[in-house]
Amino acid sequence: xxxxxxxxxxxxxxxxxxxxxxxxxxxxxxxxxxxxxxxxxxxxxxxxxxxxxxxxxxxxxxxxxxxxxxxxxxxxxxxxxxxxxxxxxxxxxxxxxxxxxxxxxxxxxxxxxxxxxxxxxxxxxxxxxxxxxxxxxxxxxxxxxxxxxxxxxxxxxxxxxxxxxxxxxxxxxxxxxxxxxxxxxxxxxxxxxxxxxxxxxxxxxxxxxxxxxxxxxxxxxxxxxxxxxxxxxxxxxxxxxxxxxxxxxxxxxxxxxxxxxxxxxxxxxxxxxxxxxxxxxxxxxxxxxx
Amino acid sequence: xxxxxxxxxxxxxxxxxxxxxxxxxxxxxxxxxxxxxxxxxxxxxxxxxxxxxxxxxxxxxxxxxxxxxxxxxxxxxxxxxxxxxxxxxxxxxxxxxxxxxxxxxxxxxxxxxxxxxxxxxxxxxxxxxxxxxxxxxxxxxxxxxxxxxxxxxxxxxxxxxxxxxxxxxxxxxxxxxxxxxxxxxxxxxxxxxxxxxxxxxxxxxxxxxxxxxxxxxxxxxxxxxxxxxxxxxxxxxxxxxxxxxxxxxxxxxxxxxxxxxxxxxxxxxxxxxxxxxxxxxxxxxxxxxx
Numbered sequence: 001x002x003x004x005x006x007x008x009x010x011x012x013x014x015x016x017x018x019x020x021x022x023x024x025x026x027x028x029x030x031x032x033x034x035x036x037x038x039x040x041x042x043x044x045x046x047x048x049x050x051x052x053x054x055x056x057x058x059x060x061x062x063x064x065x066x067x068x069x070x071x072x073x074x075x076x077x078x079x080x081x082x083x084x085x086x087x088x089x090x091x092x093x094x095x096x097x098x099x100x101x102x103x104x105x106x107x108x109x110x111x112x113x114x115x116x117x118x119x120x121x122x123x124x125x126x127x128x129x130x131x132x133x134x135x136x137x138x139x140x141x142x143x144x145x146x147x148x149x150x151x152x153x154x155x156x157x158x159x160x161x162x163x164x165x166x167x168x169x170x171x172x173x174x175x176x177x178x179x180x181x182x183x184x185x186x187x188x189x190x191x192x193x194x195x196x197x198x199x200x201x202x203x204x205x206x207x208x209x210x211x212x213x214x215x216x217x218x219x220x221x222x223x224x225x226x227x228x229x230x231x232x233x234x235x236x237x238x239x240x241x242x243x244x245x246x247x248x249x250x251x252x253x254x255x256x257x258x259x260x261x262x263x264x265x266x267x268x269x270x271x272x273x274x275x276x277x278x279x280x281x282x283x284x285x286x287x288x289x290x
Numbered sequence: 291x292x293x294x295x296x297x298x299x300x301x302x303x304x305x306x307x308x309x310x311x312x313x314x315x316x317x318x319x320x321x322x323x324x325x326x327x328x329x330x331x332x333x334x335x336x337x338x339x340x341x342x343x344x345x346x347x348x349x350x351x352x353x354x355x356x357x358x359x360x361x362x363x364x365x366x367x368x369x370x371x372x373x374x375x376x377x378x379x380x381x382x383x384x385x386x387x388x389x390x391x392x393x394x395x396x397x398x399x400x401x402x403x404x405x406x407x408x409x410x411x412x413x414x415x416x417x418x419x420x421x422x423x424x425x426x427x428x429x430x431x432x433x434x435x436x437x438x439x440x441x442x443x444x445x446x447x448x449x450x451x452x453x454x455x456x457x458x459x460x461x462x463x464x465x466x467x468x469x470x471x472x473x474x475x476x477x478x479x480x481x482x483x484x485x486x487x488x489x490x491x492x493x494x495x496x497x498x499x500x501x502x503x504x505x506x507x508x509x510x511x512x513x514x515x516x517x518x519x520x521x522x523x524x525x526x527x528x529x530x531x532x533x534x535x536x537x538x539x540x541x542x543x544x545x546x547x548x549x550x551x552x553x554x555x556x557x558x559x560x561x562x563x564x565x566x567x568x569x570x571x572x573x574x575x576x577x578x579x580x
Contacts, residue, residue, distance in 0.1 A: 017435075017436075018434055018435035018436060019435055019436060020435070020436045021436060022436040022437045022441070022455060022459075023435045023436030023437070023441055023444075024441055024444040024445045024447070024448050025448065026444060026447050026448060027435060027440065027441060027444035027447075028435070028436070031435060075401075079397055079401065082397065084392075084393040084394050084397065085394060085397075101447075102374075102447065103374040104374050104375060104443070104444075104446070104447050105444060105447050107369055107372065107374065107375075107397065108369075108440045108443050108444050108447075110401065111365075111369065111400065111401070111404060111434075111440050112434045112435045112438075112440040112441075114401060114404045114405060115404060115408075115430050115433050115434030115435075115438070115440065116430075116434050116435070118405075118408035118426060118430060119426065119427060119430030119431065119434060121426075122422070122423045122424075122426035122427045122430065123423075123427060125423065126423040126424075126427075129419035129420055129422060129423055130419055132412070132419060132422055132423055132426075133412045133413075133415065133416040133419055133422055134412075134416075136408060136409065136411075136412035136422075136426075137409060137412045137413060137416075140405050140406075140408060140409030140412065141409065143405050144308055144401075144402045144405030144406050144409060145307075145308035145309055145310070145313045145317060145318070145321060145402045145405075145406070146307075146308060146309060146310040146311060146312040146313030146318070147312045147313070148402075148405070150317065150398045150401050150402040150405065151312065151313055151314055151317060151402075153394070153398050154313075154314040154316060154317035154394075154395060154398050155314045156394070157314070157316050157317075157391075157392065157394050157395050157398075158314050158315065158316060165312060169312075
């Protein structure tokens with residue numbers, strides 16, 4: 001099996017645990033629906049790429065961390081799409097969980113996926129308990145308070161937003177979870193890998209902003225122009241299309257410079273660049289909404 | 291410090307981590323508001339009582355498990371009160387989190403508390419990694435899918451409810467987490483303690499039903515007659531007041547019989563009986579709403 005297949009198989013095992021026999025049918029269906037079919041699985045693939053670049057000797061710890069991060073990402077999408085947030089009826093080209101199953105099941109699906117993300121680490125790393133505590137801490141700190149995804153979303157409820165803190169918490173933190181957990185799962189000190197995660201996160205935030213303004217709903221599988229509609233900060237609205245694209249390239253260069261010394265640094269840099277650029281391929285000022 | 295003070299201090303430390311410096315102010319305030327001042331803290335006290343009855347030699351593992359369970363209980367209350375569920379404006383005698391901070395902050399507060407519950411276990415049990423995996427698994431399985439609190443809530447979204455499974459998942463599971471985590475934190479095999487948790491959970495469900503029908507909103511700090519209003523099953527509506535009270539006593543006797551042999555079994559039985567009976571003290575058929 002290649003990396004992508006191993007990841008899907010791991011996610012499948014995890015979701016099967018939460019959606020097993022006794023599970024109420026709608027919750028079980030919604031849990032599967034929230035995780036499969038996935039998007040590009042960019043975050044867990046980044047975690048696995050970092051672990052490989054660090055020459056991991058514990059591929060199970062890396063795979064489980066990657067799956068846990070993806071479960072949390074899926075949970076955040078389900079809650080993001082709720083009526084009280086983006087009220088988005090479309091996700092990955094199909095009805096969002098709340099559109100398909102109702103708001104109550106959507107809240108519970110997100111909750112159950114958060115629980116599952118931590119449960120799965122404990123289930124699969126029972127035989128490597130020395131890895132469990134640091135990986136749980138790294139991943140949890142990137143999704144909860146004071147500066148994980150929940151905090152990032154909560155900045156949207158404040159009258160004044162600290163934009164750097166906001167972007168870093170909402171998007172950067174989970175990418176930092178990928179790079180740090182990837183390194184920690186390989187037995188390395190995670191802290192030196194944080195800056196890389198934040199840089200990639202910022203680049204992806206700009207790419208996301210570019211796609212929101214200049215992409216098509218059909219290709220993205222979700223509505224576009226959501227930032228303007230929801231009065232959220234967007235780099236393109238601030239810097240213009242070309243300015244945002246230049247900023248994206250700057251951040252990518254910053255990410256390259258932030259890769260800590262490791263056996264597979266060169267290959268890792270190429271992977272990150274390739275995946276990042278693919279996000280903005282085909283976008284142009286011409287396709288941007290007026 | 292007595293047990294209650296140690297528990298509050300532990301919860302305070304945990305919440306301070308999630309609501310620290312960088313945290314958006316509203317989320318930080320809502321996190322504190324969701325956890326303090328607490329209710330009777332019945333669940334974490336049960337976990338601590340079981341650990342004491344098992345003569346625990348690791349009081350930190352017991353205390354941290356108890357705090358984690360209480361954080362998850364608080365998270366479930368915050369999400370339960372959301373407009374799409376009970377739409378309750380009152381909790382513990384003050385505005386519920388969504389009433390005070392809005393729906394978005396309420397969703398995020400619940401999410402962040404779930405994350406914190408697992409993060410806190412990993413933070414505090416880093417020095418006892420052999421306890422971390424089993425405690426995380428026990429607690430997670432009692433809150434997620436297929437048969438934890440999330441599943442219990444999700445049964446309310448099904449056309450046909452399996453009432454035993456529903457009550458067991460919605461209420462019983464977290465009590466089973468208390469008895470099982472209490473025993474596991476003391477180094478004992480948790481499985482023999484599950485039945486006690488379920489029996490207490492069922493007794494509490496009946497007590498809760500009695501309070502919903504025959505209690506006062508003022509004393510409970512939350513609205514009464516919610517089951518009838520939300521068309522949820524309620525033992526009093528099925529069995530009548532006296533029938534429900536007799537069933538409550540039966541379940542309490544069942545709980546007593548389910549206490550596994552342990553050094554403090556007798557004392558534990560007295561504590562459980564005392565706390566349980568205090569819940570229904572003063573209720574009578576006369577105070578029940580017509």
